[in-house]
Amino acid sequence: MSLTDSCPSCCRRGIAPATTRTRGNRHIDGYRCPGCGHQWATARDLTAYSDLHARRAQRPNRKAA
Ligand SMILES: [Zn+2]
Numbered sequence: 001m002s003l004t005d006s007c008p009s010c011c012r013r014g015i016a017p018a019t020t021r022t023r024g025n026r027h028i029d030g031y032r033c034p035g036c037g038h039q040w041a042t043a044r045d046l047t048a049y050s051d052l053h054a055r056r057a058q059r060p061n062r063k064a065a
Contacts, residue, residue: 003017003029003044004016004017005017005029005031005040005042007031007033007035007036007038007040008038008040009033009036009038010033010035010036010038012033012034012035012036015031015032015033015034016031017029017030017031018030018031018032022046025045025046025047026043026044026045026046027043027044027045027046028041028042028043028044029041029042029043029044
């Protein structure tokens with residue numbers, strides 16, 4: 001998963017992440033603006049995306065039976 005972002009310095013849009021890493025439930029994209037050279041990182045909480053899957057996988061129905 002990788003999402004483009006906008007440069008916070010010069011507002012250039014559609015910049016693809018230069019580096020991507022995942023830690024626990026955090027997905028961190030590192031960006032570098034090809035226009036002004038500004039670098040930044042954006043962290044996204046993966047639980048927001050995988051909530052449905054996580055609940056199905058990690059919460060067995062105790063009231064079954
Ligand atoms: Zn820029």
